[in-house]
Amino acid sequence: MNDLIEIRWHGRGGQGAKTASLLLADAAFNTGKYIQGFPEYGPERMGAPITAYNRISSTPITIHSNIYEPDYVVVVDDGLLDVVDVTAGLKESGAIVINTTKTGDELKSKLKDYKGSIYTIDARKVSIEALGKYFPNTPMLAAIVKVSGIMNEDDFVKDMEGSFKHKFAKKPEVIEGNMKAIKLALEQVTKIN
Amino acid sequence: MGIRERLSGNEAAAIAMKQINPDVVAAFPITPSTEIPQYFSTFVSNGEVDTEFVAVESEHSAMTACIGAEAAGARAMTATSANGLSFMWEQIYIASSLRLPIVMSLVNRAVSGPLNINNDHSDAMGVRDAGWIMLFSESNQEAYDNLLMAHRIAEHKDVQLPLMVCQDGFITSHSIENIELLEDDKVKSFIGEYKPEHYLLNRDEPIAVGPLDVQAYLFEHKYQQAEAMRNAKKVIAEVSKDFEELTGRKYSFFEEYKLDDAEIAIVCMNSTAGTTKFVVDELRSKGIKAGLLKIRMFRPFPSEEIAKALSHLKAVAVLDKSDSLNGAGGALFEDITSAMYTNKAQVPVINYVYGIGGRDTTSTDIESVYTDLAEIATNGGTNDFYRYLGLRK
Numbered sequence: 001m002n003d004l005i006e007i008r009w010h011g012r013g014g015q016g017a018k019t020a021s022l023l024l025a026d027a028a029f030n031t032g033k034y035i036q037g038f039p040e041y042g043p044e045r046m047g048a049p050i051t052a053y054n055r056i057s058s059t060p061i062t063i064h065s066n067i068y069e070p071d072y073v074v075v076v077d078d079g080l081l082d083v084v085d086v087t088a089g090l091k092e093s094g095a096i097v098i099n100t101t102k103t104g105d106e107l108k109s110k111l112k113d114y115k116g117s118i119y120t121i122d123a124r125k126v127s128i129e130a131l132g133k134y135f136p137n138t139p140m141l142a143a144i145v146k147v148s149g150i151m152n153e154d155d156f157v158k159d160m161e162g163s164f165k166h167k168f169a170k171k172p173e174v175i176e177g178n179m180k181a182i183k184l185a186l187e188q189v190t191k192i193n
Numbered sequence: 194m195g196i197r198e199r200l201s202g203n204e205a206a207a208i209a210m211k212q213i214n215p216d217v218v219a220a221f222p223i224t225p226s227t228e229i230p231q232y233f234s235t236f237v238s239n240g241e242v243d244t245e246f247v248a249v250e251s252e253h254s255a256m257t258a259c260i261g262a263e264a265a266g267a268r269a270m271t272a273t274s275a276n277g278l279s280f281m282w283e284q285i286y287i288a289s290s291l292r293l294p295i296v297m298s299l300v301n302r303a304v305s306g307p308l309n310i311n312n313d314h315s316d317a318m319g320v321r322d323a324g325w326i327m328l329f330s331e332s333n334q335e336a337y338d339n340l341l342m343a344h345r346i347a348e349h350k351d352v353q354l355p356l357m358v359c360q361d362g363f364i365t366s367h368s369i370e371n372i373e374l375l376e377d378d379k380v381k382s383f384i385g386e387y388k389p390e391h392y393l394l395n396r397d398e399p400i401a402v403g404p405l406d407v408q409a410y411l412f413e414h415k416y417q418q419a420e421a422m423r424n425a426k427k428v429i430a431e432v433s434k435d436f437e438e439l440t441g442r443k444y445s446f447f448e449e450y451k452l453d454d455a456e457i458a459i460v461c462m463n464s465t466a467g468t469t470k471f472v473v474d475e476l477r478s479k480g481i482k483a484g485l486l487k488i489r490m491f492r493p494f495p496s497e498e499i500a501k502a503l504s505h506l507k508a509v510a511v512l513d514k515s516d517s518l519n520g521a522g523g524a525l526f527e528d529i530t531s532a533m534y535t536n537k538a539q540v541p542v543i544n545y546v547y548g549i550g551g552r553d554t555t556s557t558d559i560e561s562v563y564t565d566l567a568e569i570a571t572n573g574g575t576n577d578f579y580r581y582l583g584l585r586k
Contacts, residue, residue, distance in 0.1 A: 025369045029199040038368035041225070041311065041551075060371070062331075062467035064364050065555045 003059075005150055006067045009052040010086050011076035013045050016137030020076070021052035023141055023163060028056045030159045031151045036061055049084050056150055070094065074144050076123070076136050078102060087114040097143050097189065099123040099136050104192035118193040119147050121185055130181035131174070138178050142185035153186055195373040195440065202365035205333040205372055206272065206298045206358070207232035209340035211242055212380035215296075216267035216387075219247035219258035221277065224310045225362035226300035229272035252277040256284035256295075263293035264402045266392030268344065271295065274362055275302035275316045282320075288355045289324030290418060291403055294347030295355040297325075298340065301463065301514075302362040303550045311551020312362040314462070314514040317491075318524045324418050326356040326425050327492040329462040331448075334372045335489075336360040338442060341375065344384050345432045351424040359491075361464040363551070375440065383439055422493045429490055446495040448487040449502055451477060455484025457566035458503065460529055461512035462488045465547075465554055472559040483563050494528050500536030503529075507570035509542045510562045512582070516546045522579050541574035547582035558583050 007024070011017025018039040025037030036055040053067045071094040075086050078100035087096060095117035098107065107118055123139035131138075145156050160182055164175045200208065206229050210218065218237075220230035230246075237246040245262075249255045255271050262269040273281065278299060288295050303309040304316050317327060326346060330336040339358040347356040360366055375383075391400055406414055426446070433444040448466070451473050452458055459469050466487035476483040486502055503509055511530075513523025521527065526544035533540060545562060548554045562582060569575055 022369055025199065029371065034371050035199060036368055036370050038363075041363045041367060063471040063556060064332075064361070064368075064464035064467045066553045068555065 004055060004057040004061070005072070005148060006070045007054040007056075007072045007074065007144065007148070008067050008070040009054075009074045009076065010080050010084055011050055011052070011137075012080070013048045013050050015076050016135060017050060017074075017076045017140075018052045020074075020137035020141045021054050023137075023160075024054050024144065025056075026163055027145070027156055027159045028054075028150055030162075031155060033058060034061050040066060049080055072097065072144060072148050074140055075099060076140050081107075081110045087111055087116075090114065090116060092116040095119055095147050097121065097140070097147050099140055108193065117191060119143065119189055119191050121189045123185070126181055126184045126188060130184055131177040135181075138181040139185035142182040143189040146186050146189050157182060157186075195375060198372050198374050199369050200333055200372050201228070201367055201369050202330075202333040202336050202360045203228035203300065203367065204232060205337040206300075206340060206360070207236070208374065209337045210270055210298075211236045212375070212377050213268075213270070213340070213344065213384060214242045214381075215244055215270045217245045217247065217259065217262035217269040218271065219249050219255045219262070219269065220271045220273070221249050221252045221255050223252070223274050223277035225302055225312075225366045226272045226274040226277070226298060228366070229298050229300070252280040253284060256281040256288060259295045260284060260288050260291065260293055263288075263295050264291065264392065265394045266389050268387045269295050270297065272298035272300065274300045275304050278316045278320065279304055285320055285323045285325065287403065290414065292353040292418070292421065293355060294344065294353055296340065296343040296347055297355070297357040298336070299357045299359045300362045300366045301359050309550040310362075312364050312514075313549050313551070314359075317357070317359050318515040318517070320357075321492060321524060324354060324422065325492060326352075326354055326422070326429075327490075328356065328358050329489055329491055330358060330360040330365070331464055331466045331487060333360075333365055333368070333370050334442075336365065337372060337374070338436065338440070338444065339489075341380055341383065342432050342436050342444070344387065345435075346425065346428050348387055348389075349428045349432075350390065352421050352428050354418070354421050354425060359463065364464045373440075379439065383436070425493050426490075426495065444489060446490040446498055447502070448485075448489060450485040450487065452484035452486055452502060454482060456482040456507045457509070457563060457570050458484040458486055458506050459510050459512060459559070459562055459566075460486045460488065460499075460503070460525065461514075462491065462525065463514070465512060465514070465559070468554060468556055469559050472556050472563065475556075476560070476563055481563065481567065488525070491525075494532070496528075496532035497536055499529065500532045500538040503533060503540060504536075504538035506540050508566040509540055510545055510566055511542060512545050512547050512562070514548045516549060541569050543569065543575065543578045543580060545580050545582040546584075552583050554583060
């Protein structure tokens with residue numbers, strides 16, 4: 001289990017964090033990994049903070065609990081930085097990826113004692129440019145793939161193309177935009193600490 | 194060799210039902226099992242199965258429709274959770290006493306109240322004496338595999354009892370994980386055709402189903418039900434062996450994980466067994482002889498076999514994901530301790546009620562149980578045997 005990677009997603013109901021965690025599980029599955037992708041369920045409300053999780057490993061995963069010491073954290077909405085302890089248990093060898101336009105200093109002050117790496121991406125900008133609408137989950141998915149290095153980028157891009165063709169079989173017009181969002185996000189995710 | 198897939202536990206159950214292609218499915222949606230009839234109704238409308246799907250107006254009607262269908266000679270399935278099962282209650286007993294091999298997916302959830310939609314085993318524990326065979330599943334794979342074995346067990350002439358396959362709501366039902374599926378044709382030939390001995394639509398043998406059973410007969414009929422449950426053990430063993438030959442996946446009455454040389458062990462069911470395996474591996478790497486006994490077959494209860502498997506231990510903890518609220522201990526604890534007492538296995542046993550209403554059970558929680566067990570193994574038994582795990586006090 002040495003190569004087990006654990007990821008925790010923080011988003012708001014309706015932003016697609018759960019879908020992103022399932023897509024990440026899918027992509028890792030397609031590279032031959034053992035995967036888990038699951039949200040923490042409650043009575044979901046649009047806009048309320050939600051959590052979703054991924055485990056990815058090259059050996060079977062038997063553990064069935066939430067993740068308390070993740071290797072990576074993805075924050076889909078930077079407003080959550082004020083209301084959720086997003087870095088709780090986050091390993092310092094890991095990283096946090098935040099959808100934000102805030103500066104490095106602002107983020108560092110919000111994350112207080114956290115000493116690990118911080119990456120940012122403006123998923124709103126990427127999404128508006130690629131899709132004309134604000135769907136932060138696709139850019140955030142690409143960002144965490146890039147930051148975590150759980151799979152080769154080219155394989156990921158190819159795999160997502162296949163997934164989108166399947167997922168959006170009845171809405172083929174959104175495939176190109178989503179692929180553009182993936183590619184832009186892979187380029188634009190930035191390490192600030 | 195099999196099809197590598199990734200599915201949630203609910204998807205896995207729905208796919209199993211698609212491959213089984215039963216004659217009738219009657220179901221009413223309830224969280225967290227809703228997706229099972231939802232996916233299945235898609236298979237129906239796409240023509241992937243030729244099942245008659247009955248979108249009933251309640252769970253009571255779902256079970257009643259399954260009873261009618263099975264009595265007529267059809268293969269019937271359903272899925273539910275928590276209060277859905279509570280609402281079926283009356284019909285649950287009718288199904289088993291009429292000896293109708295209905296198969297149900299029970300996606301375990303806390304029974305209200307107060308209202309809670311998350312996982313525990315209070316729904317299943319409420320029907321443990323209702324005459325249904327009950328198989329528990331650690332993962333999506335086991336939920337799928339148990340469903341594929343279900344009809345062969347339930348419909349066997351020496352059994353003829355309804356069967357429910359349990360899995361943990363949300364924890365496995367909504368988690369996407371790897372799974373190995375069987376090809377459709379292999380499932381079809383493994384399960385075979387349903388040929389009931391007596392059924393309502395047999396014009397050559399007019400029968401009545403469910404008439405009044407007076408003082409002169411009911412006792413004997415109940416004895417026959419009890420005999421059928423005893424017979425089920427042998428049939429479950431046979432079918433599991435055939436399944437292993439087909440898939441390479443071995444299923445016994447219970448799984449012994451690093452148990453044979455263990456000194457301390459946990460007994461539990463469903464997804465917590467997976468977390469416990471993770472902890473057992475960690476403890477073993479530190480030289481601690483920890484083990485696990487995971488119950489798969491809860492009804493019939495394999496008393497003698499369990500007592501034997503636990504008899505060499507220095508201390509055992511039974512984890513109940515439902516509190517019996519009886520001042521004495523959880524349902525599994527009472528079954529395990531009675532099995533050990535009657536089979537003269539003298540080992541200190543303690544009980545933990547845990548995971549109620551979806552309270553997450555972490556590897557740290559499980560590790561604390563082994564720490565308690567190590568203490569008992571060193572210092573001997575305790576009178577403080579009715580405990581709670583993960584409870585805020």
